[in-house]
Amino acid sequence: MILLLQQILxxxxxxxTYAVVAVGFSLVFTVLRVINFAHxxxxxxxxxxxxxxxxxxxxxxxxxxxxxAAGAGLFGLxxxxxxxxxxxxxxxxxxxIATLGVAIMLENGMALIEGPDPxxxxxxxxxxxxxxxxxxxxxxxxxxFALSLLxxxxxxxxxxxxxxGRATRAIAERPDVAAAFGVNVDVIARITxxxxxxxxxxxxxxxxxxxxxxxxxxxxxxxxxAFIVMLVAGNRYFEGVVAVALGLGVVEALVTGYIxxxxxxxxxxxxxxxxxxxxxxxxxxxxxx
Amino acid sequence: MTGPLLTVSNLSVRxxxxxAVADANLxxxxxxxxxxLGANGAxxxxxxxxxxxxxxxxxxxxxxxxxxxxxxxxxxxIHQLGIAWVPEGRxxxxxxxxxxxxxxxxxxxxDRATTERRIATMLERFPRLAERRHQLAxxxxxxxxQMVAIARALVSQPRLLLMDEPSLGLAPMVxxxxxxxxxxxxxxxxxxxxxxxxxxxxxxIAHWAYLLETGRVVESGPAAKVAxxxxxxEIFLGGHA
Numbered sequence: 001m002i003l004l005l006q007q008i009l010x011x012x013x014x015x016x017t018y019a020v021v022a023v024g025f026s027l028v029f030t031v032l033r034v035i036n037f038a039h040x041x042x043x044x045x046x047x048x049x050x051x052x053x054x055x056x057x058x059x060x061x062x063x064x065x066x067x068x069a070a071g072a073g074l075f076g077l078x079x080x081x082x083x084x085x086x087x088x089x090x091x092x093x094x095x096x097i098a099t100l101g102v103a104i105m106l107e108n109g110m111a112l113i114e115g116p117d118p119x120x121x122x123x124x125x126x127x128x129x130x131x132x133x134x135x136x137x138x139x140x141x142x143x144x145f146a147l148s149l150l151x152x153x154x155x156x157x158x159x160x161x162x163x164x165g166r167a168t169r170a171i172a173e174r175p176d177v178a179a180a181f182g183v184n185v186d187v188i189a190r191i192t193x194x195x196x197x198x199x200x201x202x203x204x205x206x207x208x209x210x211x212x213x214x215x216x217x218x219x220x221x222x223x224x225x226a227f228i229v230m231l232v233a234g235n236r237y238f239e240g241v242v243a244v245a246l247g248l249g250v251v252e253a254l255v256t257g258y259i260x261x262x263x264x265x266x267x268x269x270x271x272x273x274x275x276x277x278x279x280x281x282x283x284x285x286x287x288x289x
Numbered sequence: 290m291t292g293p294l295l296t297v298s299n300l301s302v303r304x305x306x307x308x309a310v311a312d313a314n315l316x317x318x319x320x321x322x323x324x325x326l327g328a329n330g331a332x333x334x335x336x337x338x339x340x341x342x343x344x345x346x347x348x349x350x351x352x353x354x355x356x357x358x359x360x361x362x363x364x365x366x367i368h369q370l371g372i373a374w375v376p377e378g379r380x381x382x383x384x385x386x387x388x389x390x391x392x393x394x395x396x397x398x399x400d401r402a403t404t405e406r407r408i409a410t411m412l413e414r415f416p417r418l419a420e421r422r423h424q425l426a427x428x429x430x431x432x433x434x435q436m437v438a439i440a441r442a443l444v445s446q447p448r449l450l451l452m453d454e455p456s457l458g459l460a461p462m463v464x465x466x467x468x469x470x471x472x473x474x475x476x477x478x479x480x481x482x483x484x485x486x487x488x489x490x491x492x493x494i495a496h497w498a499y500l501l502e503t504g505r506v507v508e509s510g511p512a513a514k515v516a517x518x519x520x521x522x523e524i525f526l527g528g529h530a
Contacts, residue, residue, distance in 0.1 A: 163396065170382045170393050176343050177382070179364035180374045181445070182397030236384065 002134045007257040008250050009132075013141050015249020016148035019242045020203040021226035022233075023155055024196030030172035030235045030287060031192045032088070034095040038079055039200065040223020041106040044216060046072030046201025047121075047208045048110060054122045061124040061209070065147075068205035069198040076197025080190050103219065110216040118215040121208040144210040151199050152242060158195070159238060168192055172235075172287055228268045232275045234282020244283065292355050294319045294449055294480050295340070300349035302335050302504075309335040311504040313349070317449065322471065322481040324491045324512065327501035333484040334377055336501075337451050340482075341374055342367045353449070369397050373447035377454045377484075379438040383427030387418055390426050390437055394444035404444065411440040432463035439467070443474060450474075452483040456490065468494050492516040 021043055028036050049071020050064045057063060083102060087095045128139045159165040167188050170178040179185050207222075208214045225248065233244035248268060256264045275283060293316040302310040310332040317323045327333050338344035340351055342364040351359040359367055368374075373394075382390050391411060395404035412419035415436050421429060426437055435455060442450055452471070456464040464487065472494050475481055485491035492498055498515040500508030508515055 163392075166385065166389055166393060167396060169385060173382050173384055174380055176364070177374070177376060177380050178393070180341050180343065180368055180376075181393055181441070182365045182368040183393075184363075184365045 003257065006135050007253045009135060009137060011250030011253030012246055013145045014253065015246035016145055017203050017207055017222060018225050018229055018249055019245035020148050020151050020199055021222050022229040022241050022245050023152065023238065024200050025226050026230045026235045026241050027168070027192050027196050029230065031168055032084060032189050034084055034092060036084065037096060037099040038102040038106065039196065040219030040226065041103045042072050042076050042197045043200040043204045043222060044110065044219040045075050045106065047204035047214045047218065048114065049201065050205035050208060051121055051214050059122050059124060064124060065202055065205050069201040072201025072204065073194045073198040076193045077190070080193040084193065107216055107219065114216055116216065118213040121212050121214045123212050124209040140210050144206045147206045148203060151202050155199060156238060164188060164191060225268050228272045232271055232283060234284045234286040236285040236287055240284030293317060294354060295482065296352045297336070297340070298350045300336065300339060300351065301347045302339055302344060303347045309504055313506050315499050315506060317480050317482050319480055320478060321496040322475050322483065322494055323497045324483045324485055324495040325499045325501055326485060326488050326491065328486065331501040332504040333501055334453055337453050337484055340451060341372070371448035373442035373445050373450050375438045375442045375450065375452040375455060378457060379434045381426040381434055381437055383425060385426060386423050387426050387429070387437055388422040390441050391444050394441035397445055407444050407446065411444060415440055431459050435459060435463070435467055439470060447479060449480045449482065452481060454484055454486060456485060456487040464490060
């Protein structure tokens with residue numbers, strides 16, 4: 001029983017990172033109607049921005065998080081301006097391919113600088129066992145989880161309670177009507193990309209500090225899962241994306257714990273195939289493109 | 290003496306090779322309700338969307354308040370001049386609550402206090418909406434959705450309201466309420482350009498009417514005169530007059 005709860009908690013923790021990346025993906029997709037394949041590599045850039053910041057500036061966790069967010073956000077802004085915006089209105093495949101190209105460039109470019117293997121990451125927080133009931137969890141894992149939940153909470157508050165957040169949801173549903181009520185879609189699009197990128201940056205630093213390592217190809221790890229989460233959940237409800245991400249994390253953890261760790265990655269793909277077969281719009285539905 | 294609030298001159302819109310609107314001329318005078326009548330596909334919605342900047346015109350000009358050429362503006366800028374839209378089929382933000390839909394109506398204003406006050410006024414005017422203000426807009430009945438769509442447009446206190454087929458899909462009693470509502474806020478100074486297939490009820494409240502047939506304005510005159518013409522009944526044979 002304890003092992004079960006332990007695995008579920010582990011699953012929630014890793015799922016929370018999937019959720020942050022997936023929500024960023026989903027927000028950008030619903031507002032701009034583009035699939036930004038470079039989003040996972042913005043995550044990676046955030047991780048390294050934090051790493052460099054930790055070496056050059058300060059290894060205070062708040063500073064590193066801010067630098068990670070800033071680095072990722074800055075790159076998101078550049079990407080939006082240079083790649084996504086000029087391709088607006090064209091076939092969605094164009095942006096997909098263009099951002100895929102950017103992703104490959106980023107990964108290999110960073111590999112030239114940092115090398116293709118994992119590099120050490122300052123752990124920023126002390127590791128100490130925390131006991132919840134009979135379950136033991138490291139303080140770092142807990143901090144990672146708390147940070148992810150904080151970011152998700154912020155995103156939820158943003159889309160629910162702020163003027164721009166509401167406008168973001170309005171654009172996702174009916175861009176023409178939103179524009180006709182005074183919403184400058186271009187501005188909101190830009191803000192959305194930057195926010196999604198900053199969220200990814202925070203999550204990336206959190207993950208780097210948790211495992212004590214950064215890797216230029218980490219984007220493929222989280223990016224693919226996050227993309228699958230978005231497809232499985234559908235992009236209509238923010239909460240659906242979070243639920244599926246957490247669920248995926250838990251199922252993966254249970255499979256790792258009770259069946260075999262080599263099957264872990266298969267879970268996501270099996271889920272995708274099942275859902276696409278029975279509910280191609282995603283479990284919770286999607287906006288029409 | 291100020292000129293017309295809206296002047297559409299020689300407007301032509303093509304979808305590829307297909308002309309949707311050809312050389313249309315119409316105006317809306319301050320304080321009037323003007324209606325564009327026409328069958329499906331006549332080009333009514335195309336004209337509305339061109340005014341809003343949501344549809345590119347091939348040629349012509351659309352002037353608001355005398356000098357301002359709308360064709361050079363983007364939709365959000367056109368709204369900020371004081372033009373609001375009640376779209377065909379309501380087109381509410383179904384995943385947002387009724388209250389959030391009204392808030393979106395007031396998006397253009399950064400003055401939250403004023404917007405909240407205007408929304409409160411709307412909710413007083415529409416008690417049924419007040420009851421349902423936290424409900425998702427998509428869960429309301431057709432008539433209630435039409436109220437939300439109109440209230441959403443009124444929150445910004447527009448000078449010109451563009452209404453696209455407000456009676457579409459509504460029960461006759463509800464249609465009557467809707468038209469009475471249009472008369473009411475027109476009396477408070479809001480000019481209206483309405484597109485309708487329901488000729489009889491629209492002509493009853495309008496000051497002036499245009500008849501649109503395959504993209505061309507074939508008839509233009511005071512509503513009462515247009516209502517009396519024979520060809521109106523021809524154009525709407527089968528359930529409208």
